[in-house]
Amino acid sequence: MSDLRDPAPYDALLLLSFGGPEGPDDVVPFLANVTRGRGIPEERLKEVGKHYFLFGGVSPINAQNRALLDALRKDFSEHGLDLPVYWGNRNWAPYLTDTLREMVGDGHRRIAVLATSAYASYSGCRQYRENLAESLAALEAEGLPVPRVDKLRHYFNHPGFVEPMVEGVLASLADLPDAVRPGAHLAFTTHSIPTSAADTSGPVEAHGDGGAYVAEHLEVARLIVDAVRERTGTAYPWKLVYQSRSGAPHIPWLEPDICDHLDALHGDGVPAVVMAPIGFVSDHMEVLYDLDTEATAKAAELGLPVRRSATVGADPRFAAAVRELVLERAAAEQGREPRRCALGTLGASHDLCPVGCCPARAPKPAAAGADSPYA
Numbered sequence: 005m006s007d008l009r010d011p012a013p014y015d016a017l018l019l020l021s022f023g024g025p026e027g028p029d030d031v032v033p034f035l036a037n038v039t040r041g042r043g044i045p046e047e048r049l050k051e052v053g054k055h056y057f058l059f060g061g062v063s064p065i066n067a068q069n070r071a072l073l074d075a076l077r078k079d080f081s082e083h084g085l086d087l088p089v090y091w092g093n094r095n096w097a098p099y100l101t102d103t104l105r106e107m108v109g110d111g112h113r114r115i116a117v118l119a120t121s122a123y124a125s126y127s128g129c130r131q132y133r134e135n136l137a138e139s140l141a142a143l144e145a146e147g148l149p150v151p152r153v154d155k156l157r158h159y160f161n162h163p164g165f166v167e168p169m170v171e172g173v174l175a176s177l178a179d180l181p182d183a184v185r186p187g188a189h190l191a192f193t194t195h196s197i198p199t200s201a202a203d204t205s206g207p208v209e210a211h212g213d214g215g216a217y218v219a220e221h222l223e224v225a226r227l228i229v230d231a232v233r234e235r236t237g238t239a240y241p242w243k244l245v246y247q248s249r250s251g252a253p254h255i256p257w258l259e260p261d262i263c264d265h266l267d268a269l270h271g272d273g274v275p276a277v278v279m280a281p282i283g284f285v286s287d288h289m290e291v292l293y294d295l296d297t298e299a300t301a302k303a304a305e306l307g308l309p310v311r312r313s314a315t316v317g318a319d320p321r322f323a324a325a326v327r328e329l330v331l332e333r334a335a336a337e338q339g340r341e342p343r344r345c346a347l348g349t350l351g352a353s354h355d356l357c358p359v360g361c362c363p364a365r366a367p368k369p370a371a372a373g374a375d376s377p378y379a
């Protein structure tokens with residue numbers, strides 16, 4: 005009988021995130037890291053730099069990841085799960101390669117990886133896998149042991165991710181003035197990406213209009229709408245909309261933008277809107293600027309009452325979900341058939357990204373998938 009809390013074969017968990025600047029001097033080098041070789045127009049970079057300077061050059065994302073680390077360690081220790089937790093980022097310190105070097109130095113060879121992105125897409129999944137491959141190659145070049153890294157499955161439909169967002173939407177609805185609440189609309193938001201990236205997101209079988217990226221977000225929106233209907237008796241009208249678009253204007257990205265959507269709703273006489281950023285795991289800069297600053301100012305200009313609902317952040321139910329995901333994957337790696345928790349109809353996402361999943365425009369080695377050069 006193997007222990008239900010047995011994380012074997014894993015000897016550590018790595019929290020893999022985006023990273024963000026921690027002061028004014030960090031902003032430009034951070035943006036240079038983010039956009040390395042990606043052809044973001046300079047105008048857009050100047051614009052994005054301003055968002056960070058408005059907040060003293062500090063993105064909240066690192067503090068939020070530190071809080072998540074604390075929540076994970078607390079949850080693991082309370083549940084007898086003996087698994088050290090590390091943290092590394094794609095674009096800022098602590099950098100992924102440095103963290104992996106430290107992990108290998110501490111003797112870890114089989115690492116479960118949780119990315120702070122719940123959905124399929126190049127930016128939210130394969131790009132992290134490319135970062136892992138690059139870092140493993142760096143360790144190899146230094147003559148260090150190369151650990152095996154396994155990325156945990158997408159958790160968009162895990163109850164520990166969805167339930168805190170349901171509560172967040174209920175709280176935002178409750179916070180609206182009584183007079184406008186009955187007519188409120190729900191605007192679920194996520195990061196816009198090029199439609200070409202959306203259409204090829206997820207496994208090849210899922211490719212089609214919007215691919216897995218749009219299908220997964222629509223599923224989460226429906227799950228939240230259903231739960232809100234059950235608990236309030238009201239079927240609030242809703243739509244999935246987008247934010248934080250970048251890239252050249254002639255390239256099609258997912259639309260409509262949240263600000264255009266607010267305009268349209270206002271034009272239709274809708275009296276209030278709850279903006280629910282289901283595409284994000286924490287209230288980082290994309291939420292703080294694009295929703296709480298820009299879209300909220302737009303709504304004020306229209307005289308449209310809006311509320312922005314909370315992301316999961318370091319919610320204990322999310323930490324518990326991460327524990328379940330680690331143990332689920334460990335059980336699968338042990339050759340058992342774990343119970344895979346997933347709400348709705350899409351089912352639990354794959355453990356191993358198949359070949360052709362979320363392709364890059366210029367193919368690069370990616371770890372933790374069926375096409376990984378590292379076993």
Ligand SMILES: CC1=C(CCC(=O)O)c2cc3nc(cc4[nH]c(cc5[nH]c(cc1n2)c(C)c5CCC(=O)O)c(CCC(=O)O)c4C)C(CCC(=O)O)=C3C
Pocket residue numbers: 022023024025035038039042044048049052063064065120121122125127128195196197198248249250251283284288289290
């Ligand atoms: C799908 C997606 C997520 C969600 C999944 C995930 O969480 O991974 C996400 C998260 C984030 N995106 C973030 C910041 C940025 N994203 C950029 C650029 C881009 N994002 C894209 C997509 C996504 N991005 C894309 C297709 C681009 C353009 C091309 C490119 O460069 O790949 C740029 C460059 C300037 C700009 O164009 O805006 C910045 C500064 C931060 C940090 C916020 C903070 O500091 O608190 C976070 C969490």
Ligand SMILES: [Fe+2]
Pocket residue numbers: 195
């Ligand atoms: Fe982004």
